[in-house]
Structure formats: C-alpha cells, structure tokens
Amino acid sequence: MRDYREIPMWAEVTPERWNDWRWQARNAVRDVAGLRQVLCLGREEEEEIARSLDRFQMSITPYYATLMDPVDPRDPIRLQAVAQGAEALEGRYEMADPLAEDANSPVPGLTHRYPDRVLFLLTDRCPLYCRHCTRRRLVGQPEETLPGHHVEAGLDYIEHHPEIRDVLLSGGDAFLLSDQRLEEILARLRQIPHVEIIRFGTRTPVVLPQRITPQLAGMIARYHPVYVNTHFNHPRELTPEAVAACGRLADAGVPLGNQTVLLRGINDCPVVIRSLVHGLLKARVRPYYLYQCDLSQGLEHFRTPISRGIEIIEMLRGHTSGMAVPTFVVDAPDGGGKIPVMPNYIVSMAPGKLILRNYQGRLCTYNEPVGGEDRTGGGVCSTCGTDHSGMAAQGVGTLFYDRSLTLDPVAPAPKGDSAPHRVLDSPTPIT
Ligand SMILES: *Cc1c(COP(=O)(O)O)cnc(C)c1O
Numbered sequence: 443m444r445d446y447r448e449i450p451m452w453a454e455v456t457p458e459r460w461n462d463w464r465w466q467a468r469n470a471v472r473d474v475a476g477l478r479q480v481l482c483l484g485r486e487e488e489e490e491i492a493r494s495l496d497r498f499q500m501s502i503t504p505y506y507a508t509l510m511d512p513v514d515p516r517d518p519i520r521l522q523a524v525a526q527g528a529e530a531l532e533g534r535y536e537m538a539d540p541l542a543e544d545a546n547s548p549v550p551g552l553t554h555r556y557p558d559r560v561l562f563l564l565t566d567r568c569p570l571y572c573r574h575c576t577r578r579r580l581v582g583q584p585e586e587t588l589p590g591h592h593v594e595a596g597l598d599y600i601e602h603h604p605e606i607r608d609v610l611l612s613g614g615d616a617f618l619l620s621d622q623r624l625e626e627i628l629a630r631l632r633q634i635p636h637v638e639i640i641r642f643g644t645r646t647p648v649v650l651p652q653r654i655t656p657q658l659a660g661m662i663a664r665y666h667p668v669y670v671n672t673h674f675n676h677p678r679e680l681t682p683e684a685v686a687a688c689g690r691l692a693d694a695g696v697p698l699g700n701q702t703v704l705l706r707g708i709n710d711c712p713v714v715i716r717s718l719v720h721g722l723l724k725a726r727v728r729p730y731y732l733y734q735c736d737l738s739q740g741l742e743h744f745r746t747p748i749s750r751g752i753e754i755i756e757m758l759r760g761h762t763s764g765m766a767v768p769t770f771v772v773d774a775p776d777g778g779g780k781i782p783v784m785p786n787y788i789v790s791m792a793p794g795k796l797i798l799r800n801y802q803g804r805l806c807t808y809n810e811p812v813g814g815e816d817r818t819g820g821g822v823c824s825t826c827g828t829d830h831s832g833m834a835a836q837g838v839g840t841l842f843y844d845r846s847l848t849l850d851p852v853a854p855a856p857k858g859d860s861a862p863h864r865v866l867d868s869p870t871p872i873t
C-alpha cells in the first residue's frame with residue numbers, strides 16, 4: 443500500500459479529506475489520464491484500456507488506487523479495477539443478464555426468485571466498478587438504469603407479499619446512498635411485520651472503507667437484525683482501514699459475511715483463498731459464498747473451470763477451521779439460482795451403512811440406526827406432529843413426502859402481479 447501523498451495529484455490532500463468518503467467517491471479515477479497518475483502505463487496498455495472503456499465505465503476510488511502495484515500489470519488488485527483489452531472481446535457464451543434477474547423482476551430493481559426472499563437493488567452506482575461485475579448491464583452504465591424512484595415500487599411490492607421474510611439490499615452499492623436515505627428505507631422495511639431480516643450486499647468495506655462511519659454503523663444498529671455481506675476477493679484487500687471498517691460494523695452488532703468471486707489470475711488458487719479466509723475471520727467476517735464467475739459480458743478472461751473451485755474447497759475443508767470454509771456456488775444461467783458444488787465425500791452406501799471419506803482420504807464407515815421412521819408416503823411426523831406432504835410447495839424434497847414417482851421441471855414463473863419487467867429496454871451495445 444502506497445502513501446497517497448507520493449501520488450502528485452493527491453500530494454496536497456489533507457488526511458481529513460482523504461478519509462472523507464464523499465471526497466473519495468468524487469475523486470475516483472475514471473479515465474486513462476487519471477490512471478497515468480497512479481500507474482506506469484505503456485502506450486499499448488493505454489490504448490487497450492481506452493478501448494475497453496468504450497464498453498464499460500471505469501471508476502477507482504483513490505484509496506483502492508493506492509493498493510495497486512504501479513508497475514505490475516498482473517497485480518491482483520489492479521486486475522479487479524483497471525480495464526483490460528480482453529474486456530472488449532465478446533465471449534462465446536456471454537450474456538447481458540446471465541442470471542435472468544430482469545426476467546424474474548416484478549418491479550424494476552427487485553428480483554423475486556426464491557420463495558421467501560428478494561434481491562432489491564437500490565442504486566446502479568458503485569464507488570468502484572469491478573471489472574468482474576456480474577451486473578454490469580445495469581451497474582455503471584452511462585445512462586441511469588435505476589433512477590431511484592423505483593425504490594417506492596419495490597417497498598410496495600414487499601409490503602404486499604407476506605411470504606417475503608428476508609430482504610437483500612444491494613446494487614450497485616447500497617452504501618452509496620446517504621445515511622438519511624438508507625434510514626428511510628430501513629425504517630419502511632421495519633414497519634412491515636413479515637420482514638424478519640434485512641441484509642446488505644456491499645463492497646464499500648473493500649473499496650471505500652471510509653464509508654463505514656460510526657454514524658452509519660450506529661444507524662444500522664437501530665434496525666436490527668441487519669446483516670452485511672461484503673466482497674473481498676484477495677488477502678491484500680484486508681488493509682488496516684478495511685479491517686477497521688468491518689470492525690465498526692461488527693461492534694454495532696452486525697453479523698458480517700463475505701462473498702468472493704473466483705477470478706483467473708487473481709484468486710484461483712488454494713493458497714490465496716486460504717490466506718483470504720483466515721484474514722477474514724481475523725476481521726470478524728465469516729466467509730459465506732465462493733462464486734463461480736458468471737457469464738456476463740466481457741468476463742471470459744476471468745473465468746475458471748468449475749473444477750478449480752472444487753479443488754480449492756478440497757484444500758480447505760478439514761484442513762482449516764470449518765468457519766473459514768465458504769460454500770462454493772454456481773449461479774446457474776437463466777435464473778437457475780445458486781447451486782452448491784463441492785468435493786464428493788460419500789464413497790459408497792448400502793442399506794444400513796455408508797462409506798465416507800475424510801479430508802485425509804481415510805475411508806470411514808457409518809452404521810445407520812436400525813428401524814428409522816419412514817416418513818415417506820405421507821403420515822404425521824412423530825417429531826413435529828405435522829404431515830410433511832403439505833409442507834414443501836416445490837422442489838426435490840416433495841418426492842419424499844408425496845406419492846409422485848418423478849418430478850418434472852417447471853418453467854420459473856415470474857412472481858408478482860405484473861408482467862416481468864425488463865430494466866434495460868435495449869441490450870447493451872457490444873463494440
Ligand atoms: C443470491 C440471491 C439471493 C440470496 O440467496 P441466499 O442463498 O439466501 O444468500 C436472493 N435472491 C437472488 C435473486 C439472489 O441472486
């Protein structure tokens with residue numbers, strides 16, 4: 443990490459301003475001319491960057507810029523923030539909206555895919571536009587895709603859907619909103635009796651830790667239970683500033699999780715991920731998900747085989763604290779949702795006995811209890827006293843409890859009263 447005063451354009455900036463998140467957000471590096479002040483760029487590199495900026499904007503907070511190695515083009519911090527020429531290439535399988543978030547969207551900015559929870563995008567702006575952003579069709583586009591007044595419609599939708607018990611506020615970066623605006627939204631959500639938990643998905647602790655002011659943390663604490671999931675991808679992002687930002691949230695009673703995206707040349711390695719997850723636990727952040735990179739536009743150069751993620755989990759599970767091991771998930775294209783994948787631990791089985799293997803490769807047996815209760819085919823469960831056949835409305839589990847022999851796939855129906863809403867009318871132009 444460099445001292446920002448070594449960078450000529452920021453040499454005169456006082457520490458007060460530097461630590462002011464609004465100053466950081468206003469002074470983000472957005473073009474090649476600005477980048478030239480913080481990195482040593484060759485001519486060819488500059489041209490490449492300029493070319494990819496035609497496709498997707500760049501924005502790098504001054505703070506994050508000081509974490510980049512000025513001379514190494516393969517620096518993992520730099521690769522996450524600075525456009526590369528490869529982004530301008532159209533990948534064979536890429537899609538604007540690989541997760542079909544817009545198709546599952548009953549109102550702009552809100553995706554209702556799972557039965558009891560919604561993803562609610564409050565803004566399309568971020569302090570730093572990650573080069574690997576899955577939502578780049580919306581986020582950081584020159585034209586606003588989420589104007590802000592959509593929030594009212596989203597809150598209304600949640601109010602009218604009593605099955606929603608978990609609201610995930612994301613973006614863009616929800617923490618770019620002012621404390622006052624965030625408090626209005628939290629207060630509204632807390633008035634809805636069926637909303638049990640509220641979660642934020644934000645990268646500000648990583649790219650703009652100054653945003654996590656004691657005031658923000660204190661305000662959030664008034665609306666508990668509120669969870670925050672952040673997005674560290676590399677151990678070098680765990681700077682004293684970032685760790686302190688997480689600490690302020692943890693001190694305010696906010697349980698913290700982390701979602702990492704597996705990125706080629708950045709963190710697709712068990713050594714890097716182990717160091718990251720250990721660092722996260724020290725910062726009181728529990729690793730939550732490790733994501734397979736999505737098929738969004740211009741991400742082909744970041745993608746790894748799914749087997750790389752399985753390899754990483756193999757090298758973590760059992761070898762280190764279980765608390766440190768995230769769930770590796772593939773967010774399936776076309777709205778399939780998150781699918782966990784992991785090494786196989788069941789080696790074989792017969793009625794009454796399982797053969798399992800542990801992390802060392804040792805084969806272990808487990809004898810099943812004799813005469814377990816058969817709950818399949820209906821009847822009242824002796825544990826909870828209800829009939830499970832009425833429990834699950836959908837999913838593989840229904841095969842346990844009703845008399846069906848097969849389960850046929852159903853087309854995911856858009857939730858809500860209105861037709862699916864397309865947030866973007868026209869596809870993002872591909873240059
Ligand atoms: C990830 C996601 C959620 C939350 O999923 P969890 O597994 O509960 O963390 C909810 N809605 C959408 C659309 C998502 O992509």
Ligand code: SF4
Pocket residue numbers: 567568570571572574575576577578581613614615644645
């Ligand atoms: S913080 Fe999230 S939404 Fe914003 S650019 Fe990064 S990945 Fe995309």
